[in-house]
Amino acid sequence: MPRWKPDSRQRLVVAALGLFAEQGYDDTTVAQISERAGLTRSTFFRHFADKREILTAGQKALSRLLAEGIDTAPADATPMMAVAAGLERASGEMTSFNRELGPLLRAAIEANEELRNREALKSIGMAAAMVDALKRRDVAEPAAQVAAEIGVLAFKRGYARWADPARDEDPGELVTHTRAAFDELRAAAAELH
Template identity: 90%
Template sequence: MPRWKPDARERLIVAALDLFVEQGYDNTTVAEISTRAGLTRSTFFRHFPDKREILAAGQEALSRLLAEGIDSAPADATPMAAVAAGLERASGTMTSFNRELGPMLRAAIEANEELRNREALKSIGMAAAMTDALTRREVAEPAAQVAAEIGVLAFKRGYARWADPARDADPGELATHTRAAFDELRAAAAELR
């Protein structure tokens, strides 16, 4: 077996999610994940410090992309337009691999309280990154927090629709779904007045 296969990280993620769904998160070991992926334990630890981190894979990158999109929005963009730019930036990086993971990821998270808590922390991290980016644009903190939370919810709703296996075989781009979810949430927020 070659030492450094280029898709090792992705193989580990898929193997872990398969095992989490099949036998539960708590009953799955790093050794089993490595074996299922056709890799060694040392390769696993080159990519992840522990099995919990598999579910946070990409969290930092996603938060960074959301913030970069907000940072790159035109100077005169409203806070909501800046969040929309962040959603476009982050959504544009998602591939079919990310879509295929959706159902497995959802099943694993729903079956384990620790993973549900970790998912909540991921959402908090995304919102914090967007809030920080908005405050750098001199948006008042309460408005920045509200806009960021709507952005997180839009991303989650859009991703859930995009990754839903019951939907079309070709769901198009994730950005289409996050944009639609964002527009729905903006309209819902306007009704709260």
């Protein structure tokens, strides 16, 4: 039996997303994912309850990081400034591994309705974590919800730009892209009234 390696979770994620993109989510089994990753099924189940969970593997960590950034923003920060701090915190933790997963994840999600639904739930979870953090700062529910939704959209837009394989130049850090997306969305929101 292979020894449980520290990077087994990442190996399973890469193997699963590759198989989802190649043969479809429905036609991919846990056994195939484990085999491609060079691991056992029992190792798979140490990390994930099922193959669906792979797509939300980083959701809890991402939501936690967004909330931590909001929680640690200066006391006098506006709700939007606090969300910007959350985006900075979460984006700053993303590595080249997260960037490389982008195209694989996008291909898998676009090919399967269940995965598109799970992706929507991931966005809802991110927004909920930010709303809760903003409410701890005594931000009213409507303002917290609007700020959080802009934050989710900024993160998704920034991540899409950062992970775009068609970009010729060095993508730099994710935080640069989420910051730019957030600024664009704030400017767009200002034009609405």
